[in-house]
Amino acid sequence: MRLEPAAADWTFTRTVAGVAVLCRYAAAHGLDARRCLSGTGLDPEQLADPDREVTAAQELRVVRTLRRELGEVGLAVGATYSASTFGAFGYAVQSSRTVLDAMATAAHFIDLSFAFALPRAEVAGERVVVEHDGTGLPRDVRRFLLERDAEAVRRVLDGLVPGGVGAVLEVSGDRASVVFEADQLDRPLPDRSAEGLRTAEAVCRDVVDRRRARTGLAADVRVLVTQRLRDGAPMPDVAAALGWTERTQRRRLAQEGVGYRELVDEVRSSMAAALTARRATLPVADLAARLGYASAPAYLHARARWDR
Structure with missing residues (x-):
């Protein structure tokens, strides 16, 4: 048995x-919180929004602040995680039939986690080894992220079944392993539910399909546009958040075959669809304001263009 994460690296979009x-x-x-979020462009009030997304770079900025202010506390931070920390992703893991099924679900939807050191699992003899390779992580926060992510995996695994699976964390240099006996893989989960799993997986698929449709710079720009949409998502602000000039951002997006206005329209149209699908429909003027339009007619004109 070998489980590989669906994500190629840690640069994927995350929830706040x-x-x-x-x-x-x-x-x-x-x-x-304000000190913790310094330099991210995020406000403390936004932390309670379950639909808000952030870039990996924004979360990484917070990690750097924690390490600078509090030291190498990655293990302690990782100890605060459980499956429920991860919303629908965590619920899908908990609803799986066995420990092995839970691990397979986690690997498939790993880009709905907050991981930087992506886990890879395999059976080695009588043991299961979940390996975390930190060599591709930024050197200044490598130890923090490696220890946080490996400890979080250990905590989630031990929380799946009564008494835990006996997972042990081993850290050596730029690698960390979570190890437990292979006979634990077939243990049934007490919260297993075929219906619950189907529901949670449907939610997870909807999110990952949307996120995986745009990768690289385009994905990060979409996230930053969403965060700044009420102000119209001006291109200079988004470029500055990425540390670039407008010209550089425009060139980099062109290399990915997309334009900035196209991404803004994508964000606006998807948000408009979500907002208008709710049972309590917003007045057109309020909807226009949320989407960063100066007036209701401007929004209606754009909507007509999207629907053509």
């Missing part, structure tokens, strides 16, 4: 919940 976990740990140790 991962940043919220870091900020809660920081607050418990005297570091307030």
Whole structure:
């Protein structure tokens, strides 16, 4: 048995919940949220929004602040994670039939986690080894991320079944392993539910399909546009958030075959569809404001263009 993560690397889009976990740990140790979020472009009020997405770079900025202010606390942060930390992704894992099925589900939807050191699992003799390779992580926060992510995996695994699976964390240099006996793989999960799993997987597929449709720079730009949409998502602001000039951003997006306006329209149309699908429909003027339009007619004109 060998399980490979669906994501190729750690640069995928994440929910703000991962940043919220870091900020809660920081607050418990005297570091307030505004200081924790410094340089990210995020506000503390946004941490409670379950639909808000952030770039990997934004979460990484918070990690750097925690390490600078609190030291190498990756293990301690990782100890605060459980399956429920990860929303629908965590619920899908908990609803799986066995420990092995839960691990396969986690590998398939790994880009719905907050991981940087992506786990790879295999059976080696009588043991299961979940390997985390930190060599591709930024050197200044490598130890923090490696220990946090490996400890989080250990905690989630041990939380799947009563008494845990006996997982042990081993860290050596730029690698960390979570190890347990292979006979634990067939243990049934107490919260297993075929219906619950189908529901959770449907939610997870909807999110990953949308995220995987855009990767690389285009994915990050979409996230930053969404965060700034009420202000019209001006291109200079998004470019500055990425540390680039407008010209550089335009050139990099062109290399990926997409334009900035196209991405803004994608975000607006998808948000409009989600908002208008709700039972309590927003007034057109309010909807236009949420999407960053100066007036209701401007929004209606754009909507007509999307529908053509």
